[in-house]
Amino acid sequence: MSGFDFPPLSRVAFSTLQFNIGRLCNQACLHCHVESSPSLSGLQDNSSGELIDKVIALLGANPSITTLDLTGGAPELNSHFRRLVEASTSLKRKVLVRHNLTVQGEEGQSDLPQFFADNNVELFCSLPCYLEENVNQQRGGGVFKLSIDGLRALNSIGYAQPNSDLQLNLVYNPLADHLPPAQQALENDYRRVLAEEYAVQFSALVTITNQPIHRFKHFLQRENKLDSYMTLLRDNFNPQTLESLMCRSAISLRWDGKLFDCDFNLVKDLPMLNQQGGEVVIDDLLAGALDSTEIAVDDHCFACTAGAGSSCGGALVQEV
Numbered sequence: 001m002s003g004f005d006f007p008p009l010s011r012v013a014f015s016t017l018q019f020n021i022g023r024l025c026n027q028a029c030l031h032c033h034v035e036s037s038p039s040l041s042g043l044q045d046n047s048s049g050e051l052i053d054k055v056i057a058l059l060g061a062n063p064s065i066t067t068l069d070l071t072g073g074a075p076e077l078n079s080h081f082r083r084l085v086e087a088s089t090s091l092k093r094k095v096l097v098r099h100n101l102t103v104q105g106e107e108g109q110s111d112l113p114q115f116f117a118d119n120n121v122e123l124f125c126s127l128p129c130y131l132e133e134n135v136n137q138q139r140g141g142g143v144f145k146l147s148i149d150g151l152r153a154l155n156s157i158g159y160a161q162p163n164s165d166l167q168l169n170l171v172y173n174p175l176a177d178h179l180p181p182a183q184q185a186l187e188n189d190y191r192r193v194l195a196e197e198y199a200v201q202f203s204a205l206v207t208i209t210n211q212p213i214h215r216f217k218h219f220l221q222r223e224n225k226l227d228s229y230m231t232l233l234r235d236n237f238n239p240q241t242l243e244s245l246m247c248r249s250a251i252s253l254r255w256d257g258k259l260f261d262c263d264f265n266l267v268k269d270l271p272m273l274n275q276q277g278g279e280v281v282i283d284d285l286l287a288g289a290l291d292s293t294e295i296a297v298d299d300h301c302f303a304c305t306a307g308a309g310s311s312c313g314g315a316l317v318q319e320v
């Protein structure tokens, strides 16, 4: 089953704008598909205040965009992050943040839990295992303990607490070249261990398949496992996932103003194209001129359709 191309896809409509604010991050995880880090390139690839203004204007003019999904890097490290969240909340948009927990320990960020709560931000926090050693292996020494501290800080102001609307989701991705286990069973294990060992609560666990791009691809190449991983993804192609792929109802904006079909295409520099074959930028959206429905697909897309499927919101279908 290995030798076939990914099927063509088209966008239905979009209600979510995922915005990759920039590559700057306080961590440099082994699996990071954005190749984020605290380095100079992270500082350079970061959104300007002018782009933030355009995003706020876009939300204001388009009620059909109901959700703003902020990612990076660590989006909180952009100096315009907080005003973007506050403006979006004022416009009654749902705001999601991909929050790495350890950023709470960076200078000037200790009040982030309260800021998130004040703006009813839904959080997605990476914790690729409930075992300290495994998390530190993938995300860096000391990250597990700092992540637990961050989760406790969020719990203490109401996140994932009974009778609270504040949603705190954890994100699992495999440590190596295999597919995620069944999402619900893994969530049960996380819930039990984190409660018993660390007195930590969370709302839901989402499982994400590692994309064979950038750092994870380099890891596979070093281990001589890239071909076998691609075969694994292809052999587990599940056509039932196609309807729910996130690229069908969301688009991604990059820090330089260009638009993409998803965050993976964004980091691969595989642009969204208009009917004339030109690249689409945020100014086209502001002018109400998005005439692109065809989604740019490539071999990495097989990571989204393997097994139960994978998206920024986790598995796409019931476990198979």
Ligand code: SF4
Pocket: 025, 026, 027, 028, 029, 031, 032, 033, 034, 035, 036, 037, 072, 073, 074, 100, 126
């Ligand atoms: S915290 Fe997230 S964005 Fe930062 S390096 Fe790790 S995976 Fe990449």
Ligand code: SF4
Pocket: 245, 246, 247, 248, 261, 262, 263, 264, 265, 295, 296, 297, 298, 300, 301, 302, 304
């Ligand atoms: S990587 Fe996944 S979300 Fe992105 S275009 Fe391919 S199938 Fe869609």
